[in-house]
Amino acid sequence: MHKNAFAIHGDIVWSKNPKELQTVEGGYLIVVDGISKGVYPQIPAEYQGITVVDRTGMLVIPGMSDIHVHAPQYGFRGLGMDLELLDWLNTHTFPEESKYANPEYAWRAYQIFSDDLLHSATTRAVVFGTMHVDATMTLMGKLETTGLKTMVGKVNMDRNSPDYLCEKDAATALEDTKKWLDEVEDSHFENTKPILTPRFTPTCSDELMEGLGKLRAERDLPLQSHLSENLSEIDWVKGLCPWSTCYGQTYEHFGQLAGDQPVIMAHCNWCPDNEVEILKENNVFVAHCPQSNAQLSSGIAPIRHYMDLGMNVGIGTDVAGGATLSMFRAMADAVAVSKLRWRLVDQNLAALSTEEAFYLATVGGGKVFGKVGSFDEGYEVDALVLDDSQIKTPLELTLAERLERYVYLAEEGGRIVEKYVAGRRVL
Ligand code: GUN
Numbered sequence: 001m002h003k004n005a006f007a008i009h010g011d012i013v014w015s016k017n018p019k020e021l022q023t024v025e026g027g028y029l030i031v032v033d034g035i036s037k038g039v040y041p042q043i044p045a046e047y048q049g050i051t052v053v054d055r056t057g058m059l060v061i062p063g064m065s066d067i068h069v070h071a072p073q074y075g076f077r078g079l080g081m082d083l084e085l086l087d088w089l090n091t092h093t094f095p096e097e098s099k100y101a102n103p104e105y106a107w108r109a110y111q112i113f114s115d116d117l118l119h120s121a122t123t124r125a126v127v128f129g130t131m132h133v134d135a136t137m138t139l140m141g142k143l144e145t146t147g148l149k150t151m152v153g154k155v156n157m158d159r160n161s162p163d164y165l166c167e168k169d170a171a172t173a174l175e176d177t178k179k180w181l182d183e184v185e186d187s188h189f190e191n192t193k194p195i196l197t198p199r200f201t202p203t204c205s206d207e208l209m210e211g212l213g214k215l216r217a218e219r220d221l222p223l224q225s226h227l228s229e230n231l232s233e234i235d236w237v238k239g240l241c242p243w244s245t246c247y248g249q250t251y252e253h254f255g256q257l258a259g260d261q262p263v264i265m266a267h268c269n270w271c272p273d274n275e276v277e278i279l280k281e282n283n284v285f286v287a288h289c290p291q292s293n294a295q296l297s298s299g300i301a302p303i304r305h306y307m308d309l310g311m312n313v314g315i316g317t318d319v320a321g322g323a324t325l326s327m328f329r330a331m332a333d334a335v336a337v338s339k340l341r342w343r344l345v346d347q348n349l350a351a352l353s354t355e356e357a358f359y360l361a362t363v364g365g366g367k368v369f370g371k372v373g374s375f376d377e378g379y380e381v382d383a384l385v386l387d388d389s390q391i392k393t394p395l396e397l398t399l400a401e402r403l404e405r406y407v408y409l410a411e412e413g414g415r416i417v418e419k420y421v422a423g424r425r426v427l
């Protein structure tokens, strides 16, 4: 008899590959010690007698990985969507992030963010905090208790930032970062891990960038930042780093891309070929954030091109550039902007299908965390049980159609009934 084994019984859908879904109606997803032993039409003899969670008639799909989201921007989501990136940062984002110097504000705001993330479709997330050590520890503590698996970064920014939200100098920034990493180590979080977070090249001095590159190597840490999101930003980087061959090289030059721990670069809307080469060589994850890119008029990333090259790609909500934590909405937006790009920019790059967007949101982004985002044997089981019965239709739908419709209509009567992370029920 297997210990720590159970099955989820329902209408099971996951990605077979980027283009195809795998479906088992009335199937059994077998979970042992948090790991998938596969999906079967009947419980295999070997697993007879294990607990069965009976969710007959409900959809069971892998959890989503939101690989780029700013927790401190959750408070002003849906506001100030009328500006481009650099003005938006100065007008809305930096003033809001400065409030996290206040522990009481951070506590309240991060409680709301953590609660809402727990109730979303996201099972794993790669998260920006602010530059404040105490507030970032508060955020990590709250995310830890949700049971979601997260990587969280104390943000670094020591130049070209307003006085009220700027680290004093590179030495202070690096000292604070080490202090934060030591506090995290002492906290022995099981679910929440640290990730180095230079905000982006414009707000990080060369000395700080170099120090963070060294820290990545010394402590074997993952790293996240922003890359080639907006044309004014790219021009600015050219001016700040005249020695660089491209924006991406400003991270590579300081040792921030090399290494085994994942690197996530948000956006990558305007990468020249040599930058794409750098990303590919270093197995960098592109965090595609379609809603943010539309709201801030930033551009449309050539995700088809990156997928054709076999690069690592996942999806991010980029709240508050994106207004919502919904990864279903993010998938639908990824498909929509890819169609506009095909129509208006480059008819050589075919639009993404819903299946491909689903793959990116589950398997693609899940790779940041290891074997995550699939129900194939050997994957950690992150799963959502979805009730789609209130998204009404007279049609008889296949499982694939039910999933497709859920992606587009999740907010119109869809309900997340249960949520599992690495085989543990969190909701
Ligand atoms: N680039 C630097 N900071 C930010 C941010 O907070 N949001 C987005 N979308 N881009 C950034």
Ligand code: FE
Binding pocket: 068, 070, 226, 266, 318, 321
């Ligand atoms: Fe961002």
